[in-house]
Amino acid sequence: MITIIYPFRNRDLIRVENSFLSLKEQTCNKFEVEFVDYGSNEKTAGKVRELCAKFSFVNYSYCYTQFQPWNKSRALNSVIKSLESEYCFVADVDIIFHPQFIEKAIQLQDGYRSTYFQVGFLSEGAKILPNHFSTGNYRKSTREATGLSMFPVKLLQELRGFDEFYHFWGAEDTDMHVRLENAGYEVHFYDKEILLLHQWHVSYRSAEEKVLTENLQIKGIVQLNHQYLQNTRVIKRIHANPKTWGEVMNATQLKSLMNQPFTFKLDNDKKKVDALIYGQLPQLLKGNFKVQIREQSISRSINFHLKRIAGKKAPEFYSLKEVNDLVLSHLISFYRDCPYIFKVNRKTGTIIFGIINS
Incomplete structure (x- = not known):
């Protein structure tokens, strides 16, 4: 069984539905979905809760963090900390899954190895078509794109989850890979075929505001996150979150x-x-x-x-x-x-x- 974890806040619901529909077409049903709404506004939360209820494999949970900045690490950790599945996959609401993704992911499972997948990036305005995986009409990610990964849950729990220092955007996924390798575990990049497609959206980094905004931001946070990541490499950090982890305000x-x-x-x-x-x-x-x-x-x-x-x-x-x-x-x-x-x-x-x- 694989638990697919979606962290979410105030995103376009059409792309969420597209992702769920691709999971509905899987050739293997040995998966479940934990959908973590990390503080969407009331209107969006109500709509996405209704959408999740339409899919029997989706479990929706809400975090009362609408007046805190986005923290993907804590959203993921809130599930990982007590997760009983043997493996989990960190998803993105923009992702379209190949019909055989679950089947092939299970074949790649190894208790001491994490696997992340090459992704095909769809262009702006591209419609979701059944033959997209076979056309090759997309840009492929490199091994530097680490966000879509399958992990043995016991390894994530051993390392105290994703580092919750990372807020807003950038580097928490790579940090997890670096700490796994620092602990002596293997991280494998699967690029034999494209099993995941990414629906287009504006880059979060390019959308950063330099003026005060009610949509919480900090100037230069992406650069700070990446420097923190470099420090993790230098000191060969393994464990994160020394006080608590996965605890969300109620x-x-x-x-x-x-x-x-x-x-x-x-x-x-x-x-x-x-x-x-x-x-x-x-x-x-x-x-x-x-x-x-x-x-x-x-x-x-x-x-x-x-x-x-x-x-x-x-x-x-x-x-x-x-x-x-x-x-x-x-x-x-x-x-x-x-x-x-x-x-x-x-x-x-x-x-x-x-x-x-x-």
């Missing part, structure tokens, strides 16, 4: 943080923000901690900037984008094992974040 914790009164309210004055980040946060007591940071209008005024140009003494302010990147970087680096929320409201010029420190 509905009760989310409600508690949403209803929590503010511990602090401050503006984007640099001294105040620095005191919060480097002073208050490292000394958190047990319980809930919630902060509102509002952009001070003076930091955007003409008089303020004229004083700065003239060399007169004036307060220093972070831009709200700088506050976003600074606070969110600290949360994912030092407090990611705590239940937390992070919300941006561009209309009111505010950032709200809260942590449950247990």
Whole structure:
């Protein structure tokens, strides 16, 4: 039995349905699907839950992480940590499976080896056709594309799952392969034939915003993730997540943080923000901690900037984008094992974040 794990948040449901339909056509039915909705908005979650219910082999679960950045590693770990299947396959909602994928994947199983598969990338606007696998009208991935892998579950559990440092996009799949090899296990690239096709979408990396957005982002996060990966190679790291892994915030914790009164309210004055980040946060007591940071209008005024140009003494302010990147970087680096929320409201010029420190 292979458990196919789909991590998901707010994606196009047509491509999800295409992927499920390709699984419905498998020549071997020795598989099940764990579909992890990592905090989609209420409307999308309702629709994808209904879609999953149409396929008997799909189990849908929802994570209350809609006010946290995307973390594919934690989404996967939430299933892997207690998974009883012998093997799992990390899927993507964009993937179309060859009818014989499960059958051939089973033939490749080895308890001490993980296998990742070459993929055919469909072009923009390409329709999903039955003969796509035989036409060869697609670009093929190289061995550097590591995201679609089959693992012996016991090996993932031994290494404490995917490294949950990785947020947003990039490198968590390769990191898993590197740590498996560091532990002495084999990682095999299967490129004898194309068994998976990838439906086209805009590159996530190219979609990164340089300005403040309510769709959580951090400037330069992809580069940070890849440097962290290089460090994993250098120090030959094997295990990840030394504190906890696969633990996801629940509905009760989310409600508690949403209803929590503010511990602090401050503006984007640099001294105040620095005191919060480097002073208050490292000394958190047990319980809930919630902060509102509002952009001070003076930091955007003409008089303020004229004083700065003239060399007169004036307060220093972070831009709200700088506050976003600074606070969110600290949360994912030092407090990611705590239940937390992070919300941006561009209309009111505010950032709200809260942590449950247990």
